[in-house]
Amino acid sequence: MNRLELHDLEVTFGGRTVLQVEQAVFERGRIYGIVGPSGAGKSTLLRVINLLEKPVRGRMDLFGSTVDLSTLSYRQSVPIQRQMAFVAQKPSMFQATVFDNVALGLRYRKLDRNQISMRVEAALEQVELSHLHSQQAQTLSGGEAQRIALARALVCEPELLLLDEPTASLDPYNITIFERVIQMFHRDRRTTTLMITHNLPQAKRLADACLFLHKGRIAEQADTDRFFQRPVSEELQDFVFGRMIC
Numbered sequence: 001m002n003r004l005e006l007h008d009l010e011v012t013f014g015g016r017t018v019l020q021v022e023q024a025v026f027e028r029g030r031i032y033g034i035v036g037p038s039g040a041g042k043s044t045l046l047r048v049i050n051l052l053e054k055p056v057r058g059r060m061d062l063f064g065s066t067v068d069l070s071t072l073s074y075r076q077s078v079p080i081q082r083q084m085a086f087v088a089q090k091p092s093m094f095q096a097t098v099f100d101n102v103a104l105g106l107r108y109r110k111l112d113r114n115q116i117s118m119r120v121e122a123a124l125e126q127v128e129l130s131h132l133h134s135q136q137a138q139t140l141s142g143g144e145a146q147r148i149a150l151a152r153a154l155v156c157e158p159e160l161l162l163l164d165e166p167t168a169s170l171d172p173y174n175i176t177i178f179e180r181v182i183q184m185f186h187r188d189r190r191t192t193t194l195m196i197t198h199n200l201p202q203a204k205r206l207a208d209a210c211l212f213l214h215k216g217r218i219a220e221q222a223d224t225d226r227f228f229q230r231p232v233s234e235e236l237q238d239f240v241f242g243r244m245i246c
């Protein structure tokens, strides 16, 4: 199946329901923007999909494999997680060189040294940071570290790319490079991409379709043009036109 689907999902923290999704469908090969006010459950949604958070109930169909999210064991989750890559708002770099940071996922996947070297160098070239390959990753600037985090994600050639506000703390120059890499990678590999962003123009630039999360529910989902030009729900209208108090 060429879709990522979520069914009957509920996430609670301390007895409080923070995410409730009856059904969500993401077509393979598309870029989705996920927007919504602070606390709406956007990060929780991505963390559940990435198997980092266990819901009280919920099922995920990931391109043909069905997963019961509430009972999944660590061992079962590893091969599923390997189909995905996650880039968070603040990248954590390991105490190692840039090259070793980008190579990490490939070493887990037991690729041979030549393949690792070729793929890492290609990924560094894509994010325009080849010249930093021997630098200690923890000395990188914020913008550089985020581009390295993106290279680290893309080098594994994921089926599903999850981006949690990846450009929130970047300057315009780094945002441009970051977006260009996402678009190039998507053009070449048609990777299904879910990207949380508070930057609505960015969602318009990158996403084929958008979802609006509000109070833990998907309040609206539509192709990007319609989403922004003809929002249906009052909540999305308020959000898009800047009237929602977040």
Ligand SMILES: Nc1ncnc2c1ncn2[C@@H]1O[C@H](COP(=O)(O)OP(=O)(O)OP(=O)(O)O)[C@@H](O)[C@H]1O
Binding pocket: 013, 014, 018, 036, 037, 038, 039, 040, 041, 042, 043, 044, 045
């Ligand atoms: N580990 C946790 N323990 C308790 N509550 C949590 C935890 N993680 C998230 N929450 C709560 O769940 C709700 C949804 O949080 P989430 O981070 O998913 O929102 P968000 O839409 O990504 O917000 P933002 O745009 O501010 O990042 C919030 O009310 C948050 O306080």
